[in-house]
Amino acid sequence: MRWAIANGEQILSLTLNHVLIAVPPIILSLVLSVPLGWWAHRHRGARRVLLTGSGILYALPSLPLFVILPVLIGTRILDPINVVVALTLYGIALMVRSCTEAFDAVDPGVRDSAFAVGHSPAQRFWRVELPLAGPPMLAGLRVVSASTLSLVSVGALIGVPSLGYFFTDGYTRSFLTEIMVGIIGTVVLAVVFDALLVAAGRLLLPWVRATDTRKGAA
């Protein structure tokens, strides 16, 4: 505890760094996966390619990906951008499946009714299908958030500052307290992010009953 207080400033700045690296991938994976998921939902060929592709993408190990990316996208090898891009790819890999399944789960009867009352395809998407697909998408996004926050720390191995620094530094110094601070910090961030997502869901998807607790299986 004393160590944590004495190093409060460092903990704060590394936590901030952790958040800054984690937020763009979480948002980007949602924004990019909705159209991809819609596409996979509508076209059989696209579904096959996208779902297989995302399965393979998720199979790529994170540390190697952090190292391979700079070569592919021309960034410096220790640039934090690599971690952001890699985590966005993982987020998309998880989210495309969630979004596709969310659109699949919309009741065809509801879709037909929307058509029958005169909605154009665009109106049907924005007013009927997207809102109804929202809750399972949110469940998927919560999984993405937790796994992204946990993976950010791996970046510490290639020198990208985050709470993961406490793991490598604590290990070198055989100092348990420091590692504990890193773990607790990461878990607290995950809990806070999850609570924020749930709150955002209540705000943006007010039609969802509070009882909906569908969660993605591991």
Place this chain on the structure above:
Amino acid sequence: MSFFLAALAWIADPAHWGGSGGISARLGEHLFYSLLAVALAVVVALPLGLWIGHTGRGRALVIGTSGALRALPSLGLLTFLAVALGVGISGALLPSTIVLALLAVPPILAGAYAGVEGIAPDVVDGARATGLSERQIITGVELPLAVPMVLGGIRSATLQVIATATIAAYLGLGGLGRFILDGLPVRDYPQMLAGAVLVTVLALVVEGLLIVLQRALLTPGIRVATGVEA
């Protein structure tokens, strides 16, 4: 792209394959750590998952725990256990196996109970009506029918373990992660990239093999009893 060519040349160089720090040895170590962890996880999670699927008890608890485990950073857990157990570099296999097995447990559990839950109730009732004991139902009916799903769980567990075993090199263990971590301080990018390519290829090859195995085990009988399409 020149980096990639350099990495491929690094892999193709016969001098990098032999010896205790060569590619073959590292590949073997990587597979050994991964297999050990997955085997341990199967021993723990498979019976538990079958039991949950059979009785329907403890499902919520397991889902909650799996979710919480996802938020735990594996690098943190790894360094924490290594320091807490005080085993040093020579005993680093212990903390690394524990962490890797912990990662592998949730997907195997989920595969096992989802596999059992997916079996048509008629099938289980029929087995019960013919006089099979509950134990016989689990081992003789539910386990064989759940095999494809169980294997699916083992597949995602294995992938995660192979990926994360890379990080185990940080504790001073071998495995393909060595190339990445050893190359980093001396800025030997071809070697790092070679390590990255090797782990990725290993993960994809193992994934492919397990998918083939999974398809092969999805017999017509299983398809009827579980309603799973190919």
